[in-house]
Amino acid sequence: DARVTQTPRHKVTEMGQEVTMRCQPILGHNTVFWYRQTMMQGLELLAYFRNRAPLDDSGMPKDRFSAEMPDATLATLKIQPSEPRDSAVYFCASRWENIQYFGAGTRLSVL
């Protein structure tokens, strides 16, 4: 049963700390997306990669967020320094043909 795996599932941290979220896409899927879900904004696209190359990260606050895909089995999203307004659920998705398959998300709370 192939699925997108995200770690950690929950993260509580203090303002100013670095946060790293990880995503393992489904094997063979070459396009990977990062989304953030908040009550106010719904599901918003942060960044996405194709064949590990970043295509668009215009949805991310550039000064504190960074996204990378060091290899085909790992995508990372980092926040440094974190702020309370970053509290949200972060989803990773990988794409096959026209469908995106989502992980279970990382729930981030910044105190």
Place this chain on the structure above:
Amino acid sequence: DQQVKQNSPSLSVQEGRISILNCDYTNSMFDYFLWYKKYPAEGPTFLISISSIKDKNEDGRFTVFLNKSAKHLSLHIVPSQPGDSAVYFCAASVQGAGGTSYGKLTFGQGTILTVHP
């Protein structure tokens, strides 16, 4: 600028009846539309999709209708079951020939469906 809108935040339906969830879009470049279902503490799960060359797609109890002239799509669930209670997201993308968006999805805000036994 919200390009995909789900104007009903919530919908309550009796078990066995039809659920109709609606979605409007503004970007005429969108040519592929999807519905996702989301349970609490889980990621969105793909439900059904439709290409702009069709006006209807059916999969079991789920049917999606697309009205391109009105820039409107709807999801029908018949019959509704209590297990269908979830948040439903409409999403749209540009997939057409020569496109470089690689399936980037624009989501609506979601509709909470509650099916009562």
